[in-house]
Amino acid sequence: MTDNSKSNLMHIGVLVVLFALFFILPVYHAGNMSRIMVLAVYAMGFNLLFGYTGLLSLGHAMFFAAGMYGFGLTTNLGGLPVPLAFGFGVICAGVLALVVGFLALRTIGVAFMIVTLMFAQTAYLVVLYFGTYTRGDEGFVIQQAQRSIAGIDLTSETGRYFTALLIFGICFLLIARLVQTPFGKTLVAIRENEERTRMLGYDSHRHKLKILVISGLFSGVAGATYALLFGYVGATFATVQYSIFPLVWVLLGGAGTTIGPLIGVFFMFYLINISSGFTDAYMLVVGVVLVLLTLFAPHGLAGLLRKKVLTWLP
């Protein structure tokens, strides 16, 4: 079997496993998995930019929040039906990413980190400034009655899990395909050596802008899905903390791998969840584990897998 078909098989396999998990797992853990899948979409979006293209943004929370607020405000205040509002949220994130990319991509490296960080900070303050509509830090609820598509109740355990799986699955396969295309390969080339890629005749700036918008779109999908499935929209999701999370998830899971983000989110979620069960000082445990992982798994968990067992891992 070629590496390519192995990789295709793996992507389908992951989805099959996730599908089966719903029927195997106790209800509590199935609920956690639906959350993990939504956050993994966010991490995958971030990974496209950071893991594949080598651009480290510290402001991705603004795209997540754009999707969340674009969806939440239009359903709540505008009364838009869910699919339209969802689409609007995703478009908001894409447009924001385009504007941010237009400005921020003039910079590289650490300057890019700072510019995105500050734009995200601005976005966060804007949410607070328009508190009349957004209810600022408190946020607002999307009522249970509003959260259904075509009569399917998305607030039931089943509805939630399979919506999360559907959206995760689409994004997962899209990204798996995208990174195999010439476009995806060029991104990796830019990461490895932007100068040389440019010399070979690729418009690296255009590529970077494109992938930033795509990354923003995925983050927006995650934000809108989160609001849709969990019924809450709040400014917390626009804070720096939520920009740092995807970075940690991706680095832990394995940057530049399709499966890494899911592994990273899963790992962090259960690390916090389990350690908080037996000690109040769970942050200490998390901290120590992070340090140990950087020491012993330099390329994340997926990186470790790729090195030891699955050398073909995409």
Next chain:
Amino acid sequence: MSNGTSKTSKISRRSALLGMGAGAGALAAAGVLPGTMGFAQAQSSAPIKIGFQKHATGIGAAYGRWYGATTDAAVKRINDAGGINGRPVEVVVEDDGTDPGRGAEVLEKFANQHNCDVAFGTLFSHVVIGSAPRAGELKLPYFVVSEGHHVASGMLNRYTLQPGITDVKSQVISMAPFVANNLGKKVTMIYPDFAFGHDHRDFFSEAIAAQGGEVVAKIAIPPTETSFTRYFPSIPRETEVIYHVMVGPAVLTFVKELGEFFGPNRPELFGFIDSLEAVDIKSSGLEFLEGTYFWEGMPRYAQADQADYEKDYRAAVGVDENGASIADSKDVATYAHMFGCWETLNIIKAGMESADYQGPQDRAKLIEAVEAMTDMPAGADHPQGAKRFNGKTHQTFGSQYISKVTDGKLVVEHTASIEDGLYEDEVDYTAQSF
């Protein structure tokens, strides 16, 4: 423990699937079932489990610690008196990190993992609002101790109640007559620029206008600000009273800088004690507060006419007559808010006893029993004072205190009655189905 439950859950979920052809609604019902069954099998002497959503880390940790101490004391008292319906009470603590996302996750853990009967104890509004939708979906009674207006505004759902602490709208409205009649009619408001501050701004502006006063300036301070002096010049010269309410770790800086700004000739000051909660009023730099006024949810310093039940409460939660920890006189309690935990737990007990609560299948009955409550007399169960619960809006109303700083202590000057803080209903939760 979790092993046995998860096995039951697999079987019931599978059989439900086979039997009903995987209807979405049926599965949702099955999702709740495992917990129910696990508990029904238990003996009736099994403990009542109360999930305590605690701000153990994050920005709310100072409050969380005292909410924890109060909860422990209240549960001990309930258990010493024979528990609820003869069953002991067990508190399951989970840290929400003062984060709305984590808050919702914690509620799921209470309902589906720990098989808690109810969840309780949240203070910060964003955590309440982030968690409440899940409480409604999980059909888990969720008793918050937040003083936010979110419950009574109708934003939340039938499973979310606030029976132990008055909401901010009521608090603010009941302050306006005293401010207008005793301190001045031209008010400048300083508040944090987020929803909690906006509630103060909107409700107080309205209430003071009704008293013939006016708000001459509204100064909203951005969150996470750590220095404040540069905002004070916006205070108009004509100001007679400054109304201030700040929250977060920088509150002491705020009050100190206010004092430094005005120096010897300040206008009247009226503040919400939130501006100084968990802060020693004798800290250096706060001398200028002498003669100023504070709203207090419950008087921090033991008053001359302190009732016996209040004295007992104070001792039970480990607070001395100056509002600090008995163990460490510098460790000041969040005394104006934490009584809410004590009272809410007593209301949960009363509700469960009147509903003859047996297990999670009686959750709706519990909510109805609490909704049926009205007047609650002051006493050992309600040491802050009498309460009037509104079953329709799921919100309680109680007396509010205005204290004056006298010789470095807060001395109650005026008590606003329950009637002073009543307002029209904005929602009728009892009309919603379970």
Next chain:
Amino acid sequence: MDFGPHLMLASLEGAVISAILVLTAMGLSIVFGVMRVVNVAHGEFYMLGAVLTWFITSIVGGHPAIGFVAAIVVAPLLVGCLAAGADRLILKRVNYDPDRTIVATIGMLYIIQQTTLMTFGPEARPVEAPFNTRLSLPWFEWGENGFAMIWPWGLSTTSYKLFVIAAAAMVLVALWLVLTRTKVGLLMRATQQDSETAQAFGVPVGKVYSWVFGLGAGLAALGAVLVVPIQQAHYLMGHDPLLLAFIVVIIGGLGSLPGTVIAAILIGMSDGIISVFFSPTLAKIIATFLVAMVLVFRPQGLLGKIAR
């Protein structure tokens, strides 16, 4: 308040913010410049400085000045040693790889925060200033009776705030002397310019890194010792200084210490002055956005060299 006095007050406040910022950012700038790593735990070293000051002043007792002087010596030293130890124990072993350093320092951030929460507690705790007199300030106006001196309502500062500005300036001068006039400074500059060549010429690069990391953390702690009588020690207080310091370093231009100073002053002052013209949150939005735009149009920072 009239416009003139208001502006003066805002500038004074801005100067205090700048003074603290300059110290924290300087620490980060040195680390960044020499070691080329992003230290996410930098804010936690700042927080530790404040928390240690509280512990030291509580133990020492007596007049607040005694405890304060003890803290100004001991706190940065302890924090510096801790940081140097962390460098040896962790950062050295990840070979200062940029990505891994970020995760490792995030881990350190969690460890430091949680340990502080468990020992120091969640409260904000005040430290008394060694001296703190309110100073009313005059304003000059050309009125009906000619030139007159008035004392506007609220226009004031405190002696301690002025001291902070002076102290920060003194530390800067001392730092500049160390970097330019001593052997330690020479080694650091050599490592900064080209660590491999420096190594080849016998510079103990590993040791220099530890020293630099310790020095950077010590400077952050020193900033915190100065600020804690104005603000309070709190276990989450490191968050904002980290972001601000980070921004300052990049705006100033990577590795340019004069750039860092200019950027700190620019950002501290603009924060104060813009607040005169707009409502507070709007002022913050504008200030944040403008600073970001500086970088958009000058990606290398104010005094930075064109991209490496």
